[in-house]
Amino acid sequence: MTDHSDAPLLDSEVEANLDRQEAADSENQRNKKLLSRQVARYLIQNPTFFAENMELLETIQLPRESGKTVSLMTHQTNLLRERNIEMRQRLDQLLQAARENDQLFSHSRQLVLALLEARTVAEAGEALLKSFKEDFQVETTALTVFGPLPGSASRLGAVRSSSRASAENAIGSILRNGRTVCGTLRPSETAYLFGDAADKVASAAVVPLADQLGILAVGSSDPNHYRSSLGTMFLSYIGEVLERLLPDLLSRS
Template identity: 85%
Template sequence: MTDHSDAPLIDSAVEASLEKQHATDSENQRNKKLLARQVARYLIQNPAFFAENMELLESIQLPKESGKTVSLMTHQTNLLRERNIEMRQRLDQLLQNARDNDQLFLHSRRLILTLLEAHTVAEAGDALLRSFKEDFNVEITALTLFGPLPGSGRRLGQVRCCSRTSAETAIGSILRNGRTVCGTLRPAETAFLFGEDASRVASAAVVPLAGQLGILAVGSSDPNHYRSSLGTMFLSYIGEILERLLPDLLARS
C-alpha cells in the first residue's frame, strides 16, 4: 500500500519554489524597467553619446512588423527615405495647387475683362456661358433675369427671362435664402432653372443675384459634383460682378 503522508510536504515545497521563482522574475522585471529608465534618462541628458560611440549604432536592433529586426541605422535610413517621399509628394501637391490657382486666375481675368467689354446683355451672357463651359468645365450654365426689365430687354441672347412671380412660385425658398445653394434640387426647381437641360442635371449650385435681378445656376450630371459643402466663393464672386454689370446693360437694351 502506497504511503501518501509526504505528499502535502512535497506540494508545499513545489509551491514555495514556484512563488520564489515568481518573486525572482518580478524582481528581475522591475530591475530591467528601472535600468531602462536610467538608460533613457542618461541618453536624454547626453544627446552626443552615440556621436562619440558610433560603433554601438550598428549593434542596436529594432523590431519590425514582419517580426524581423533591423539595425537602428537601417531603421533611420528607411525612416528618412519615407519622409523624403512624403515631402516630395507634398511639394508636388503644392506645385499643382499653384498651377491650378494660376490657371484659375487667368481664366477669371479673361472672363471679367470680356464681361466689362460687353455692350449688351446677350454679349455678356454668351461670354459667361462660353467661359464656364470652355475654361471652367461647367456642364450646364443658366442665367435667368426677372422681369419686368428696364428698357426693352429684348436683346438677351442665351439669357432667359421670366417674371418675379413665377420665380417665387418655383424657387421661392432659394430666393428667400439669398445665399449660394449647392446640392440636389427639387424637380420643380431644376426644371425652372435649367429648362430643357433639366433632365441632365443631377446636382447644381445656384446664386441669387441681389436686387431681385435674377439668378445664376450651374449644373452637373454627377449627383456628387455640387455638394452642400462645396466652396462657392468663385461662383458668388461672379454673381457679384453680374449684379453690377447687368443693370447698365439692361438700360442700354
C-alpha cells in the same frame, strides 16, 4: 509496505523552490525596469551619447512587424526615407493646388475682362456661357434676368428673362435665402432655372443676384457634383461682377 512519510516534505521543497524562482523572476523584472528607466534618463540627459559612440548604433536591434530585427541606423534610414516620400507627396499636392489656382485665376481674369468689354446683355451672356463651358467645364449654365425689362427681350440673346412674380412662385425660397445654394433642387425649380435643359441637370449651384436683378445657375448631370458642402466662392464672385455690370447693360437694351 511502501513508506510515504517523506512525500509532504518533498512537495513543500518543490513549492519553496517555485516560490524562490518566482521571487527571483519578479526581482529580475523589477531590476530590468529600473535599469531601463535609468538608461532612458541617462540618454535624455546626455543627447550626444550616440554621436560620441557611433559604433554602438549598429549593435542596437529594433523589432519590425515582420518579426525580423534591424539595426537602429537602418531603422532611422528607413524612417527618413518614408518621411521623405511623404514630404514629396505633400509638395506634389501643394504644387498641383498652386497650378489649379493659377489656372482658375487666369480663366477668371479672362472672363471678367470679357464681361467688362461686353456692350450688350447678349454679349455678356455669350461670354459667360462660353467661359463656363470651355474654361470651367460647366455642363449647363443659365443666366436669368427679372423684368419688366426696358427695350426688347429678344435682344438678350442666350440670357433668359422672367417676371419677378414668376421667379417668386418657382424659386421663392432660393431668392429669400439670398445666398448661393448647392445640391439637388426640386423638379419645378430645375425646370424654371434651366428650361429645356432641365432634364440634363441632376444637381445645381444657384446664385441669386442682388436687388432681385436675376439669378445665375449652373448644373451637372452628376447628382453629387454640386453638393451642399461645395465651395461657392468663385460663383459668388462672378455673381457680384454681374450685379455691377447688368444694370447698365439692361438699360441699353
